[in-house]
Amino acid sequence: MDLNALKELAYKAAEENIGLYNNVCNEIFTHPELGNREHYSSAFLTSEMEKLGFRVQYPYGGLETAFRCEIGSGSPKVAFLAEYDALPGYGPNNDQNGHACGHNWIAACTFGAADVLRRISEHFDGTVVFIGTPAEEGTGGKVDLVNAGCFDDIDAVFQAHLTGGKTQLNSRTLAIDSVEFTFEGVAAHAAGNPWKGVNALDASYLTFTGINALRQHMTPDARVHGIIEEGGVAPNIVPSHCVCKFFVRAADRDYLTELTRKVINCAKGAELMTGAKMSWRYFENSFDDLRCNPVLIDLMAKNLKDLGYDDFTTEEAVPSGSSDLGNVARVCPTCYLSLNAGNTDGTNCHEEAFLSHVNSETAYGRNLLAVKAMAATALDFLCDENVRKAIAK
Numbered sequence: 426m427d428l429n430a431l432k433e434l435a436y437k438a439a440e441e442n443i444g445l446y447n448n449v450c451n452e453i454f455t456h457p458e459l460g461n462r463e464h465y466s467s468a469f470l471t472s473e474m475e476k477l478g479f480r481v482q483y484p485y486g487g488l489e490t491a492f493r494c495e496i497g498s499g500s501p502k503v504a505f506l507a508e509y510d511a512l513p514g515y516g517p518n519n520d521q522n523g524h525a526c527g528h529n530w531i532a533a534c535t536f537g538a539a540d541v542l543r544r545i546s547e548h549f550d551g552t553v554v555f556i557g558t559p560a561e562e563g564t565g566g567k568v569d570l571v572n573a574g575c576f577d578d579i580d581a582v583f584q585a586h587l588t589g590g591k592t593q594l595n596s597r598t599l600a601i602d603s604v605e606f607t608f609e610g611v612a613a614h615a616a617g618n619p620w621k622g623v624n625a626l627d628a629s630y631l632t633f634t635g636i637n638a639l640r641q642h643m644t645p646d647a648r649v650h651g652i653i654e655e656g657g658v659a660p661n662i663v664p665s666h667c668v669c670k671f672f673v674r675a676a677d678r679d680y681l682t683e684l685t686r687k688v689i690n691c692a693k694g695a696e697l698m699t700g701a702k703m704s705w706r707y708f709e710n711s712f713d714d715l716r717c718n719p720v721l722i723d724l725m726a727k728n729l730k731d732l733g734y735d736d737f738t739t740e741e742a743v744p745s746g747s748s749d750l751g752n753v754a755r756v757c758p759t760c761y762l763s764l765n766a767g768n769t770d771g772t773n774c775h776e777e778a779f780l781s782h783v784n785s786e787t788a789y790g791r792n793l794l795a796v797k798a799m800a801a802t803a804l805d806f807l808c809d810e811n812v813r814k815a816i817a818k
């Protein structure tokens with residue numbers, strides 16, 4: 426079948442089944458779970474996929490709430506990446522989980538795009554995969570899945586995210602390292618005989634001071650921000666045990682690796698100055714910077730225009746935030762649609778008010794658009810050998 430006719434079939438399937446995909450959006454929205462604890466959401470998504478005839482692996486890749494559902498056989502293989510972790514701290518008492526980043530919507534549109542392709546799969550060769558990736562907001566489950574080889578057989582990945590900003594087809598994120606320093610000193614009476622003490626808190630703030638001196642010599646994209654998590658127990662005791670944590674970020678992984686080494690050197694200097702013994706570790710997965718595939722960006726742009734939506738940019742975005750999708754994009758050509766949520770109140774992801782934009786009628790409209798655009802772009806990849814050759818190049 427002609428590719429354009431096939432896309433029309435996909436659009437029709439999306440329209441006929443959008444109720445099912447909006448139900449996914451709502452079901453996950455109303456069961457907000459934190460990262461790595463998304464038991465309800467992952468069980469719900471896999472049971473729905475099973476009903477549709479997908480082969481299900483759950484749990485997957487060594488993560489309890491990760492999964493992989495697939496249909497078809499052989500290559501090429503396209504994968505749609507769901508997220509379904511919520512954020513803490515919403516509601517009147519700031520004690521409720523909420524999908525303020527709209528990961529319920531991500532789950533819905535990636536589910537929908539995978540299902541639409543299933544419904545027309547007799548017309549193309551290859552495999553359609555739906556991968557559940559936990560804890561994007563925290564530990565970054567995609568990093569573990571990449572390290573476990575879960576993307577080794579995937580040829581292209583697709584994901585969409587709602588944003589309060591302009592629609593971007595060429596998003597960039599910052600690579601990030603999470604570094605924790607522990608300083609062990611010696612406690613002593615802070616007024617009686619402070620000369621007997623070794624001050625671990627001094628080592629912590631000298632680390633901050635060293636990093637602040639380093640700032641002048643960092644590239645403008647770099648960000649280093651930290652906290653003192655444990656800073657002593659009482660003012661009259663020389664602090665003997667202190668812990669400080671930093672996020673170190675930059676637009677380029679190679680530069681970030683060099684910068685993180687310099688940050689660690691600041692803590693080594695503080696150890697030498699104070700005598701408080703330093704140890705360090707990465708306390709969360711390190712993320713790479715996100716780079717979207719230019720061939721897939723152009724195809725997505727064309728498909729959105731064909732669908733009557735042209736309020737987007739393909740210019741390379743200024744990098745902001747960090748995402749575990751960066752690690753996937755290192756090993757797989759990646760198409761990432763950051764889609765304006767259609768809200769007019771100026772709110773954006775992670776704000777409480779954004780909760781009202783990720784499961785609304787407008788969000789459902791965006792869901793249909795994302796399902797169609799991702800399915801169409803995946804069809805370009807699956808059905809056009811020249812596209813795959815251009816990407817391989």
Ligand SMILES: [Zn+2]
Nearest residue numbers: 526562774775
């Ligand atoms: Zn987020």
Ligand SMILES: [Zn+2]
Nearest residue numbers: 526527528586
């Ligand atoms: Zn998010």
